[in-house]
Amino acid sequence: MSVKAILWDFGGVITASPFEGFARYEQAENLPEGFIRKVNTINPDANAWARFERSEIDREGFIAAFEEEAKALGQTVSGEAVLAGLMGAPRPIMVRALERVKVTYPIACLTNNVARMQRPPAQEAEIERIMGLFNHVIESSKIGSRKPEKRFYEYALETVGVEAGEAVFLDDLGVNLKSAREMGMATIKVVEPEKALEDLGRIIDMNLISD
Numbered sequence: 001m002s003v004k005a006i007l008w009d010f011g012g013v014i015t016a017s018p019f020e021g022f023a024r025y026e027q028a029e030n031l032p033e034g035f036i037r038k039v040n041t042i043n044p045d046a047n048a049w050a051r052f053e054r055s056e057i058d059r060e061g062f063i064a065a066f067e068e069e070a071k072a073l074g075q076t077v078s079g080e081a082v083l084a085g086l087m088g089a090p091r092p093i094m095v096r097a098l099e100r101v102k103v104t105y106p107i108a109c110l111t112n113n114v115a116r117m118q119r120p121p122a123q124e125a126e127i128e129r130i131m132g133l134f135n136h137v138i139e140s141s142k143i144g145s146r147k148p149e150k151r152f153y154e155y156a157l158e159t160v161g162v163e164a165g166e167a168v169f170l171d172d173l174g175v176n177l178k179s180a181r182e183m184g185m186a187t188i189k190v191v192e193p194e195k196a197l198e199d200l201g202r203i204i205d206m207n208l209i210s211d
């Protein structure tokens with residue numbers, strides 16, 4: 001393929017997966033393993049997460065709605081604690097890869113996100129620096145659409161100025177990659193960062209692992 005742009009998810013790709021934070025909370029509160037992710041699979045286009053990521057409800061609305069959804073499944077969950085689990089630390093290997101590829105390719109961040117939450121000052125500064133590496137940042141909370149909705153990807157491709165067949169997209173969720181792949185993008189699922197960067201490196205003929 002003729003690659004003209006590289007598109008990156010943020011949480012779970014550039015930063016550690018929110019699922020790690022969710023798992024720690026579940027363990028601390030004796031919740032069933034994977035319970036928070038289970039809540040998110042119920043009515044996935046209109047549940048608390050979906051509405052919050054499209055800015056259809058605010059932070060307090062999300063907390064109340066998510067807690068009700070958890071209660072309907074038989075568990076008591078703190079919506080505040082769930083939001084705290086979103087703030088994974090940056091992965092240095094992925095940040096170095098961004099710095100390398102941006103020399104040659106336009107790069108864009110495609111993120112399902114919510115209104116920015118305050119991190120510790122040092123981490124907040126690093127997140128701002130990383131976001132500044134991207135040529136474009138496409139945020140669900142700002143455009144009112146979210147992955148895996150087709151119109152989210154259409155907006156992103158138009159913003160970056162490429163066709164689907166000219167883009168590579170990295171995400172940690174298969175459902176998000178499926179929609180992108182159906183539109184014609186090359187996709188890479190990020191499970192282990194090193195493996196994902198090896199896969200990307202093969203596509204663009206660039207070493208993204210070694211220093």
